[in-house]
Amino acid sequence: MTFPAKVQLMVADTEECVEALLVELTTREAKAGIDSRWWVLPGVEKRRKFQEKDHHWRWGDRIVRLTNDKWHRCLAIKTTAGTIEGAILYWLNTLSAVNPVRGAVYIKSLATAPHNRASLVDMPHFRGVGQTLLLKAVLDSYRNGFGGRVTLESFNDSSTIAFYENRGFEIVRYDVDGEERLPILELSSEAAEGWLQAEGFLE
């Protein structure tokens, strides 16, 4: 996988596909393109923005701590106009939650730009941003010899879990965080290969 790489995004309004770039996200770009811009949403109440679980995330701070750590990857999808439409941060030196002697990519953070969230704005700009980023993590897992296995800790709401389950993830267990039970989900190597085949990456 070399960067920048071309990806396709669907314009939500017209369902037309447009080209965008998958890029390595730098601290500078994260601060300017995500932290300073994503939550400027004209017409959306402040209260509603605060309800989004990633509203407090500061991508720039997350990345700057990892500057010299080569076991992490932080990728973003950037349009030709230069806007960042989603980002993902994952680790490559982690183990499967099902079989902890096997490697798996661990997704720490994944988010689509708020202006692409149908739950937040009347007309999202693009569709499929999160899925494209998730698929890149699966590809990287496969390339690194983990068979496409991907593990993550999800928010415990039915629509989030359904999103992952529809792509072959299974709930492995629940971890307790304060009063919250957070599902740990994993994509098995079999499910990952099936997805990569369906997408045309594997025969």
Next chain:
Amino acid sequence: MSKKSEFAPAAVGRPPKCSQIRADLGDLSHVDAKSEIDLHIVRLLALNPSLKVRFRNQELASLDISTKEALLDDINSVLGIRPLRKRKT
């Protein structure tokens, strides 16, 4: 799927637990990888210690790109990683 039904996925944002991190892997922060392929090969060698015996004499900095690609093909073959195709769009 309706135009409004797309769900925006998210992960919680917490780092993995210590028990989830491979303890046998060294810190690669000292590695001066000049390119994406160099870093990928370095990671593969670190993730799969058995490969180091076979490929230990490779000095990446001294190899040209086609030799690096051939080396990566060999590593992938040993690990059973099939080549990925470019997606048909």
